[in-house]
Amino acid sequence: MATDAMLSVLSNAVFSELQGQAQNAIDFKDQFEVMRTKLELMRGFLSPENLRSNESILKTALQNMRKLIYEADDILTDCQIRHEYRNDGSSACSWKFSPRELYFLIGTGNKLKGINLRIESIERSLEKYPRRSMGQTNGGSEAYRSKSPVAQNYDPSETIGLQNVIKKIKNWLFTDQGPRQVGIVGMGGLGKTTIAREIFNDRDVIEYFDEVIWVPVSNNFSKEEIMRVMLKQLGEEGSGFDEAGLLGEIHKKLGTKKSLIVMDDVWRMEPDFWCSLCHERSTYIITSRNEEVVKLMRVVNSRIHRPRLLDEEKSWSLFCKFAFHRTSGKCPNNHLEKEGREILRKCKGLPLAIKTIGALLAPKLDSHTEWSKIHQEFHKLVEEKDNPIMPSLQLSYDELPTHLKQCLLCFSVYPEDIEIQAEQLVHWWAGEGLIQGNDTWTATELGYQYLSELASRCLIEVEKPRDYDGRVYSCKMHDLIRDMTIKISKDEGFCNFDEKGKQKPTDSDRWLGFMSDMDPNLLKETSNLRALLMMSNNRISFARDVKLPKSLRVLDLSDNKLDANQVEDLWNWICSLKRLACVNLSGATLKEVPRFIRKLRNLQILIMRNCSNLSELHPSITNLKKLIVLDVGSSKLKYIPSGLGKLIHLQELSGFRVFGKANKLSCRFLELQNLKQLRVLRMNINAETEISEDEQNVLSELENLTVLAIDAENCTEESVSKMLDLISPPPKLEELYLKRYSHEILPKWINPDQLSSLQYLCLEDGNVVRLLKNPTNESEDRSGSTWALTGLHLSVMKSLDLDWQNVERDMPLLRYAFVSQCYNLKNLPSSSQQSFPVRLKIIE
Incomplete structure (x- = not known):
């Protein structure tokens, strides 16, 4: 189950260190290699049958294995942090023979040997149990990871007979x-x-x-x-x-x-x-x-x-929508129909069971053998229970790829019926290492795809999808599915719950969703926490003697109301947690980020969005070389300090203000050219902005940049619009957002020729008059060029002069459009006149 996922993550991390020949791997190379081999062998015992067993030897062995996994991960993280310090300009020789370094080497070596001996002991205790062949994969996770993130192409909320x-x-x-x-x-x-x-x-x-x-x-x-x-x-x-x-x-x-x-x-x-x-x-x-x-x-x-159970034909119609969505809801052959109808009889007309089992079978459409296997397992589980829902959910969980299982279990810490923000989940998964980026996709990009996959399997319910491509913005979980995740999370030792399904913090917990009615002193008893998320924006008072556990990887205090004294204590807590990988302080009453933040060498995600009092980032933030996400958007921050270009792993940057040479302390636009991994850039320009001639090609050198958002802050300076005109855009830009742009003519590079990969364009709260053409004089004609856009958003563009018939002509691939407070648009179709496949949403 999720233990398998943790073993996979850790063994991959160990292998990565050995393959990269980093100093922290070389120092303990033999012990790391032994550990990796033993971890891979240990995975063979993690068959669903063994994991569901109630035998005390198995349960004890699995509990001990989980503890060892986390201990090993802590050691590996500490080695990586030490390596960051070692490369921070200090002499390697002086490090090598310092008392602190020798103490670390001896202590870490002994810990690794001890872990390997304990793994051997666990392995001996499991010798009599069947071992799964490592050639067997659970749900084909490796094949899945190589796929491109795509939005689900059907709506799992469709209803039958209602x-x-x-x-x-x-x-x-x-x-x-x-x-x-x-x-x-x-x-x-x-x-x-x-x-x-x-x-x-x-x-x-x-x-x-x-x-x-x-x-x-x-x-x-x-x-x-x-x-x-x-x-x-x-x-x-x-x-x-x-x-x-x-x-x-x-x-x-x-x-x-x-x-x-x-x-x-x-x-x-x-x-x-x-x-x-x-x-x-x-x-x-x-x-x-x-x-x-x-x-x-x-x-x-x-x-x-009083809703009734679905009859046979309505059950079949609902089943087909989920099981055969690839073939537009039509069963491709008689063999599958026969098998499918036999499975449906065991669902007894319950819509949730039908949808879940149908979504489970959908990826196996090309294999009658797989359908028969699911049928047999479902039959066996239904015989043990009167209600077919829990067997269908259990089967869906068992069939998940290992990397999705632990992601699903994270939902257990959220209160019942709460709307869950996708971004919070994705950052949690990335921060704790539950998802790993690769050469093609970042960890956050994969996280959104994992959510889409869970939705397609009917294990979560999408509340707010992004209109033009279906990316999940927020979601919920059905209470019966939540009941299942609570049971498994409790069995797996991630967290504990009372009889009403409310989390009950204990020392063995790894995750905690902290509610406003919980006693903050309970945090003293959670020394093994890896993720702490505040589930309420009510004011929570923390006593000064409450210390957060050193094992913590993810801390989310977004929108929590803390007074000034608590904020000061909070920074002391945070800066002492050297293993932290993700911190979210959005909406907090922060005034500054202190120099002590340099201690967080493992920090990868730092979110301080909507911190209205935040005015200063200490320059030491540029020492956090592992940062992949930095978000200081919608704050009063004067500038981001110079040296940002050193953060070469940065993938998302929000709240970047473009200043000129006069501001000696701020990061210059030119520094961005070093951020070759940057995927998302949200920047602000204003009257103080200066983009010099040698900075005009900065964005065009960012070959991985796919999302660009520019907030012009209603700046009316002619010089600023001229500077924007001269920018060369990123070559692979897919999404462009332009907000509060006060000039009548768009920057010259916003045209279909230079933005040939653009899929989504959002113009908001501006004075732009023309959209489809941006000529310097009326004689220029670009009518031969068409946009590749599939999504268009126009909001509060009161001066925009646009004929919708020209939009349909120049944007032939358009599938979704949103229009609000654009009073000069002509020939907008009414609801009855709209033609497939374009969905046009108009709000006056």
């Missing part, structure tokens, strides 16, 4: 007379939330109601949390209010509006609280597994919809 149900419930909602509460009741996996979400997103519903609010309730809800969620969707943060204040503010915000409020997955409800919460002008949809609960919430029997 048209009449949705029509019935809409009629209930649109009737002015009668009860204002509607219930959707049934067992887990029947599609209650799917029905509610279809109605919530229905165009007629959105037009009928003044407000539509979605409230995930779950089993562990608190009244305060429910009200804060409601207020946030009404445009109010709700900070500073007590319970009575929150209630009053909700009623004030709702006022005389006609609102629809969905209360999803209600397990229990206090009648008094519900009476006080209900608003006389609001209509409610309540989903629950318990009919008594919805009746307590004043839903009458005639307004309760």
Whole structure:
């Protein structure tokens, strides 16, 4: 299971060090080679049968193996950090014979020998158990990793046979007379939330109601949390209010509006609280597994919809959409149809089981043998349980490639029904080393693809996809799938949970999602944590004697409200955690980043976005040679210090302000030419910007740069627009964002000839008049050139003069377009006039 993934990651890291002949590998080369060999052999014992065994010898051996894996990873990380210090301009000879260095060498050598002896002991204890051939792969992870990240090409939220149900419930909602509460009741996996979400997103519903609010309730809800969620969707943060204040503010915000409020997955409800919460002008949809609960919430029997199990033909239709999406939902042969229908009989009409097993079979479309194998395993598991859902989920998990298993288990630390930000997950995975970049794709690029793969297997639900290519921005997990991940995470020793599925921190935990109702003193008892994520933006008070564990790799305190004294303590904590690889302090009340940050030689991801008080980065940040992501966007930072060009592994840079020679302390534009690995650049230009003649080709030398965002900050200086005109663009640019550009004519290089690889163009809040042509005089004609764009975003471009018929002519590959507050656009098609495949979204 996930132990297999950790073994794979660690053995690959050891092999990489040996192959690179880095000094930290050479010093302990023999011991590292022994370790790598033993780790590879150990993977043979990690068959699904052994991992699911309840035999005490096996369970103890696997627990000890996990501990050894983390110990070995700590040693390897420490060696890498030491190597960074060694190469920091100090004499290798003086390092070699310093007392500190000799102590490190002796201590590390003894630790490695001890680990190898303990691995031998574990191996001897497992000799009687069957060993998996290392030629067998679990889900073909190596083949998968070589593939290009692509968006999923079908919508896993498609529903079967719900048209009449949705029509019935809409009629209930649109009737002015009668009860204002509607219930959707049934067992887990029947599609209650799917029905509610279809109605919530229905165009007629959105037009009928003044407000539509979605409230995930779950089993562990608190009244305060429910009200804060409601207020946030009404445009109010709700900070500073007590319970009575929150209630009053909700009623004030709702006022005389006609609102629809969905209360999803209600397990229990206090009648008094519900009476006080209900608003006389609001209509409610309540989903629950318990009919008594919805009746307590004043839903009458005639307004309760009880989803039924799907009949045979509807089950087959739903199954085909997932299992045969490559063939447009059509079964390619009789053998697969026969096998598929036999599998469906065991799903008993439960939509979640049907979708999950269908998505599991989809990649195996070319192998009847694989279908038969899944059928046999599914049959065996269903015989042991009455409900087919958990067997279908367990099979889906077992069939995952090893690198996806541990990524999926990370979802267990998130509270039930929470919307999870994809970026946070991807940075966590990269920071902890759960995903490794390669020559083709960075770790973050692979992370987004892994999310897409999990979605295609129906193991996560996409909340917000990027419109033009489907990249996952945020997602959720079905509560039954979360139940499975909680069980496995607990068994695998990643984290512990109470009987209600709420995380219960212990010393053995590796991951912790810290909630606002947890006692910060519990952190004293979590000495083995590798990832700590704050799950609440409420103020959390940390005592000075609370120390974060030295094993920590990932620390995410984004949007956590800390006072000035706590921020000072926080930096002391952070700078003492030398193994940290990912730090996210977005939204924190930081004023500066101190010089002590130079101690974090293992830091790879540093996010300080939206730190409104941040004004200074200490120059020592340029000593962090392993940084791949640096994000200081939307802050008051005056400049990024000179020396940024030394960070040659940097892949993403956000918040870079372009200054001229007058600012001696800031990083010059010219330094960017050293960042050959840069994929994403978000930069700001203003009246102080200066791009000299020798800097005009900087971007064109960044051959890996695919995303460029320029915020012109409403600068009206003519000199700035002329400088932008002279820039040579990156040769492989795929996405271009231009914001607050005050000039009427776009920079000359924004044309289809020079941006031949551009797939997405976003123009926002600017004064540009022309888009399709940018001639220096009207006699120039570029009508022969067409764009390769598949996505177009135009927002608050009030001066833009554009005929949509010309857009269709000059952008023949366009598949998605968003238009908002562009009042001079002509011939925009109405909803009924839009033709496939272009999806045009227009917001006035």
